Amino acid sequence: xxxxxxxxxxxxxxxxxxxxxxxxxxxxxxxxxxxxxxxxxxxxxxxxxxxxxxxxxxxxxxxxxxxxxxxxxxxxxxxxxxxxxxxxxxxxxxxxxxxxxxxxxxxxxxxxxxxxxxxxxxxxxxxxxxxxxxxxxx
Amino acid sequence: xxxxxxxxxxxxxxxxxxxxxxxxxxxxxxxxxxxxxxxxxxxxxxxxxxxxxxxxxxxxxxxxxxxxxxxxxxxxxxxxxxxxxxxxxxxxxxxxxxxxxxxxxxxxxxxxxxxxxxxxxxxxxxxxxxxxxxxxxxxxxxxxxxxxxxxxxxxxxxxxxxxxxxxxxxxxxxxxxxxxxxxxxxxxxxxxxxxxxxxxxxxxxxxxxxxxxxxxxxxxxxxxxxxxxxxxxxxxxxxxxxxxxxxxxxxxxxxxxxxxxxxxxxxxxxxxxxxxxxxxxxxxxxxxxxxxxxxxxxxxxxxxxxxxxxxxxxxxxxxxxxxxxxxxxxxxxxxxxxxxxxxxxxxxxxxxxxxxxxxxxxxxxxxxxxxxxxxxxxxxxxxxxxxxxxxxxxxxxxxxxxxxxxxxxxxxxxxxx
Numbered sequence: 001x002x003x004x005x006x007x008x009x010x011x012x013x014x015x016x017x018x019x020x021x022x023x024x025x026x027x028x029x030x031x032x033x034x035x036x037x038x039x040x041x042x043x044x045x046x047x048x049x050x051x052x053x054x055x056x057x058x059x060x061x062x063x064x065x066x067x068x069x070x071x072x073x074x075x076x077x078x079x080x081x082x083x084x085x086x087x088x089x090x091x092x093x094x095x096x097x098x099x100x101x102x103x104x105x106x107x108x109x110x111x112x113x114x115x116x117x118x119x120x121x122x123x124x125x126x127x128x129x130x131x132x133x134x135x136x137x138x
Numbered sequence: 139x140x141x142x143x144x145x146x147x148x149x150x151x152x153x154x155x156x157x158x159x160x161x162x163x164x165x166x167x168x169x170x171x172x173x174x175x176x177x178x179x180x181x182x183x184x185x186x187x188x189x190x191x192x193x194x195x196x197x198x199x200x201x202x203x204x205x206x207x208x209x210x211x212x213x214x215x216x217x218x219x220x221x222x223x224x225x226x227x228x229x230x231x232x233x234x235x236x237x238x239x240x241x242x243x244x245x246x247x248x249x250x251x252x253x254x255x256x257x258x259x260x261x262x263x264x265x266x267x268x269x270x271x272x273x274x275x276x277x278x279x280x281x282x283x284x285x286x287x288x289x290x291x292x293x294x295x296x297x298x299x300x301x302x303x304x305x306x307x308x309x310x311x312x313x314x315x316x317x318x319x320x321x322x323x324x325x326x327x328x329x330x331x332x333x334x335x336x337x338x339x340x341x342x343x344x345x346x347x348x349x350x351x352x353x354x355x356x357x358x359x360x361x362x363x364x365x366x367x368x369x370x371x372x373x374x375x376x377x378x379x380x381x382x383x384x385x386x387x388x389x390x391x392x393x394x395x396x397x398x399x400x401x402x403x404x405x406x407x408x409x410x411x412x413x414x415x416x417x418x419x420x421x422x423x424x425x426x427x428x429x430x431x432x433x434x435x436x437x438x439x440x441x442x443x444x445x446x447x448x449x450x451x452x453x454x455x456x457x458x459x460x461x462x463x464x465x466x467x468x469x470x471x472x473x474x475x476x477x478x479x480x481x482x483x484x485x486x487x488x489x490x491x492x493x494x495x496x497x498x499x500x501x502x503x504x505x506x507x508x509x510x511x512x513x514x515x516x517x518x519x520x521x522x523x524x525x526x527x528x529x530x531x532x533x534x535x536x537x538x539x540x541x542x543x544x545x546x547x548x549x550x551x552x553x554x555x
Contacts, residue, residue: 001498002553034511034524060492
């Protein structure tokens with residue numbers, strides 16, 4: 001399960017940090033295991049293309065590595081594309097079989113990104129992440 | 139139940155007891171099972187499985203209804219289990235034992251059926267920072283619903299309750315409920331319930347004790363504890379899931395409103411109104427978990443035969459051994475009180491590695507531990523962690539399983555650090 005690419009993203013996360021004055025941001029946590037992820041997005045001048053993504057948080061190797069992989073996938077793409085991104089695209093990238101509990105870890109970052117885009121751009125938020133949106137509101 | 143392994147000195151032989159548990163006969167990921175998650179739920183011995191099966195095969199029908207032979211046998215089995223629970227808890231009357239689905243439902247029963255009618259603005263409900271959510275969330279909810287104040291008794295650095303802060307905590311309100319667990323499921327701390335009960339009674343408050351984690355591992359004598367309500371569950375003490383019990387003082391149970399309503403809990407039903415049945419029927423609406431109750435009784439017989447004192451001693455030894463072995467690892471931090479003041483539970487973290495990753499790699503080694511917040515988020519906040527790893531022991535746990543845990547932790551470090 002802890003194959004090389006996962007361990008690489010876990011130990012050397014891409015885009016780890018915070019964007020001050022981000023155009024879109026959200027945070028979420030996984031109450032089952034306490035994984036926490038905050039995602040910050042800045043858009044290019046067209047207001048649609050994702051110029052930069054950063055994330056902070058703490059949690060298991062799967063949640064952190066998956067969010068790091070998501071950062072690689074997200075840069076340069078349009079907000080709408082990511083709002084529509086099927087979760088299987090990220091899971092294919094992760095490329096390991098995940099039990100239902102670890103699936104929640106793996107998809108936390110993607111859910112948080114969708115919430116951030118939903119708030120900033122009004123992109124649709126799939127039902128399965130609606131709860132995350134509520135959870136986060138402190 | 140004569141065929142349980144016990145020696146003269148009441149020191150149990152865990153290796154021999156393991157033979158009673160079919161679960162250990164298989165390999166997990168090609169390795170023998172090291173099951174270190176008994177605090178979440180325990181494994182089941184053949185004696186309990188056989189009792190349930192035999193009951194279904196020879197004595198099953200609904201209880202308290204039919205006049206035929208099977209119905210009488212089933213009723214005798216179900217009510218016999220209640221007597222076993224009453225003896226186990228040293229209740230002064232069998233009628234004081236109410237069957238529930240689990241300890242959580244027992245506490246909800248008290249929180250709703252007692253709390254809704256007896257709490258209001260100006261009243262105070264005290265829980266502890268150690269509480270399992272089962273004895274925290276119901277009280278928080280009922281306090282908010284009734285306008286009562288909800289307050290929390292803090293812990294010291296070793297994970298033991300700050301009894302010295304009790305009087306300050308009561309300031310400016312009428313304490314009506316004190317709710318505390320007997321044994322912390324996260325840290326293994328054994329709480330001074332007798333002292334809390336005495337303090338509660340000085341203020342005419344009721345003491346509600348969650349003994350879900352206590353009853354499997356030490357003698358629970360409700361009269362000695364001095365509590366007013368004590369909730370236990372079968373699945374943590376070698377019994378089936380889906381059945382538990384709450385013991386309560388008869389005068390309180392009699393004064394309470396019902397919790398669930400429906401069949402069996404009534405005395406007389408008319409269109410205009412309904413009168414309630416006698417305690418404990420008043421609290422047992424609908425068909426109960428009949429065979430599970432029989433299994434509950436068989437589980438109590440099993441652990442009583444082994445001996446609660448022997449179990450407690452065995453777990454102390456295992457906790458001490460685990461703490462000693464984990465202390466060899468400078469990158470492991472353990473939480474909770476010293477071994478002599480804790481039950482067979484050890485919570486720990488591996489430096490910079492999330493408990494889920496630890497648990498997943500250990501699983502590959504056939505070692506089952508719990509990783510998470512253990513339904514104790516207020517406690518995790520106090521410890522300053524999101525989650526911990528937890529190894530917990532029972533009468534069938536052997537030191538070799540702890541050695542395999544330590545070997546597994548070395549592997550975790552090798553992969554993830």
